[in-house]
Amino acid sequence: MEKPVEPVQLLDPDGRLTPDPRWPLEITPDLCRDLYRRMVLARRFDDEALALQRQGELGLWLQSRGQEAAQVGSVTALRPDDHVFPSYREQAAALCRGITPEELLVQWRGNAHSGWDPAAYRFHVYTLVLAAQLPQATGYAMGVQRDGADEIVAVYFGDGASSQGEASEALNWAASAGVPLLFFCQNNQWAISTPTSTQMRAPLHQRAAGFGLDAHLVDGNDVLAVHAVTAGVAEQIRAGGGPALIEATTYRMGGHSTSDDPGRYRSDSELDSWRARDPIARMEILLDREGWIDEAGRAALRLESDDLAAETRRVCRAIPKGEFSALFGTVLTSEPPHLTDQRQRHTALVASYLD
Ligand SMILES: Cc1ncc(C[n+]2csc(CCOP(=O)(O)OP(=O)(O)O)c2C)c(N)n1
Ligand SMILES: [Mg+2]
Known part of the structure; x- marks a missing residue:
């Protein structure tokens, strides 16, 4: 087996920049503020949805807390017309594409199979059957290839989904067909109560390389590293380099879903060790230290977050009761x-x- 590699990191947990010549990124105040704002808003939306579920307004919610950098960093490095196939907790990415809180909640309120038009946002509906979106994305990417279009396709999935037969099938199929597809795995260390260590002997980026894909490991809690690697890899794919895979090392800080109690199977010390690597906190340190955000900027973002939370509650409660038989x-x-x-x-x- 290959030697383990260190994940690409451009911003360490203490907010220090650690440039990597392989992944050049122009780190401007505007870029950092923009990524930070998107992550803060995504977390606020996610917290609000969790509260709505606890108040009986939603049937179920799958939190994205802790995975904001992986999602925001990657989706913002794609072109708006690159088609995305998500799994089921990609709300941070969905918000970046302009999908509204109402559209994100309607499915979990049980009023529709899905809330948004995938063609309008170039963002497919959520897939709950693990890994089913991987062969679908591969087929879609074959269509893109045959149309001669210069868009690319990105598919998000989890560490657990990578154990499904469909994942291996899609990796091999995409590699043999040379399609313009980016596989983006958020390895959040758990598949419900099964840890990654039980799930696999060889890390996914090594398996993907074995299928003939260009594969990379990135610190998924470092939004700058995720952004830089995704931008670089997307450019290669767009230039005809064939499919690639990014494995982003991250952590699901909440339970698997609101039906799950993670206290039954994971330790407080593990959670604490990942809290110390929080994606939002490290960007905050950088912004503060460089003077790239001031009190007025912080206050404006607090206000915008409060507005988003209020709007989320309002639209959730106003979702019209669906007619079940229409389904x-x-x-x-x-x-x-x-x-x-x-x-x-x-x-x-x-x-x-x-x-
Ligand atoms: C084919 C299939 N098998 C089992 C399940 C039940 N299930 C739902 S989520 C999940 C764990 C998935 O873990 P992972 O892919 O790591 O994604 P994460 O939830 O951690 O984001 C399982 C086993 C399912 N939805 N689909
Ligand atoms: Mg997982």
Whole structure:
């Protein structure tokens, strides 16, 4: 097996810049402020959605706390017309694409299969069947390749999803077909209660290299490193270099979902060690030290976060109650007899309720 490599890092947990000549990035105050703002807003939105679930307003929520740098750093390094296939906790990336809080919440309130138009945002709907989006993204990328378009495709997935057969199939298929596809794995150390150490013997970036992909390991809690590596890799893919993989080392600071209690299987000391590597905190140190944010800037961001939280609560509660039986008509172009039967029985059942 290959020797372990150190993840690419441009900003260490203490907020010190650690330039890497392989991944040049013009680190300007504007870039740092922009990435910081996006991460702060994403965390606030995520916290608010968690609270809404606890208050009974959402059926389920899958937090992205801790993974803001991996998502914001990568999606902002793509072109707006590059098509993204997310997994199911990519709200930080989705917000960067302009998807609204309401569109992000409607599915978890149980009122629609999905809340946004994937074509409008170039951001596919969430996929809950692990790794199913990988062959789909590969097929989409083949379409892009055959159209001769210069867009690329990016697919997000987790460490656990990488164990699915479909992941290996997609990596091999993408490599053999030479499609313009970026595989972006957020290795957040856990697949529900299964740690990465149980899940695999060889790290994913090494496995991907074995399939013939250009593969990289990056500190996923370092937004500058993620941004620089994604920009560099995206450029290579766009220039016809074939598919590539980025494994971003990060941590899921919350539970797997609001139905999960991570206290049952992981230690406080592990969580503390990752808190010390928080993606937002290290950027804050850099901004403070360089004088790239002042009190007025901080106050404006606090206000913007409060507004986003209030708007999130408001739109969530205002989502119209869906008509469940309408869901039968949104999957297939024509309704097969067994679904007609199920729909009619459901309608009769609902009609039989007194209230
Ligand atoms: C095919 C399939 N098997 C099992 C599950 C149940 N399941 C949902 S999420 C999850 C863990 C996924 O972990 P990972 O891919 O690391 O993503 P993370 O949740 O950590 O972001 C499992 C086993 C599923 N959704 N789909
Ligand atoms: Mg995981």
